[in-house]
Amino acid sequence: MTGYGAGRAETGATEISVVVKSVNGRFLETRFHLPKEYFAFESQLKKDISAAFRRGTIDVFVYRRGTSNLSVKLNREMAAKWVEAHKELARSLKLPVQNAALLERISTLPQIFDVRDDGQLSGKEKTAFLKAFKQAMQQCETEKIREGKAVRAHLAKILSSLEQVVLKIEKLREKASQDLENRLRDRLQKMGLENKVEPNRFAQELVIHLDKSDIAEEVERLKEHVQMCERYLSVPAEHGKKLDFYSQELLREANTIGSKANHALLTEQVVLAKGLIESFKEQVQNIE
16 A cells, blocks of 8 residues: 655654655565664564564655754874874975975875764754654555555445356356357258257257356355455455455456357456456555
């Protein structure tokens, strides 16, 4: 289920923005885009997301604007030794000592300045960040629920249409059987064998052909699968994977009926059924 949520918090001179986006997917995948100050929170955020989502790709974007945790310390002892060594070199070579150039040279030495990032956040900033993340998650969840209701209604409409098509297929089954018998008789008549084939022999051949083209079991299973899907949709629980499984079973039965169908009207209804099932299968990917 797709969703979007945003959260914002401030603490002192630091501003925190959190955006949570979810898109459809068969499995749960989390992707974090965090500033380095918040890397330590990734494990906790992943647990919170797993508790709220079952499927989909979840992106978490966090933006932090404010003071840095960097600290710069001057190593005075090392700087003094570098200056003394530089002056001694200048004296030995009888060269003038240029203080500006010396200062510039020393400032580029990594040993002179100790730059550290302690990575320590204040308790207030941690609380503010988690609050903004929770707010974004709640908004995303609200959006998911709103979209979920719309998807549920659409799936119910598809199943209702599919149910009507299956009923038409069931009614056409008897007509298809009768048309098959008529075609066999017409074929014998055109071949001039109508009066030469014994009635029992003809009945046996007819039964064989009817058995090969019989779709009674497939139609019954189609009806049962549709009823199960409607039942799962009526229960406010996470049945996305089950509905995905039934969508495959629905398509399997429709394909079998299509392979057995030797009747124009029946084939037409099978095509309609497969179109509805494909739409159902596509929409099922949007729910958990």
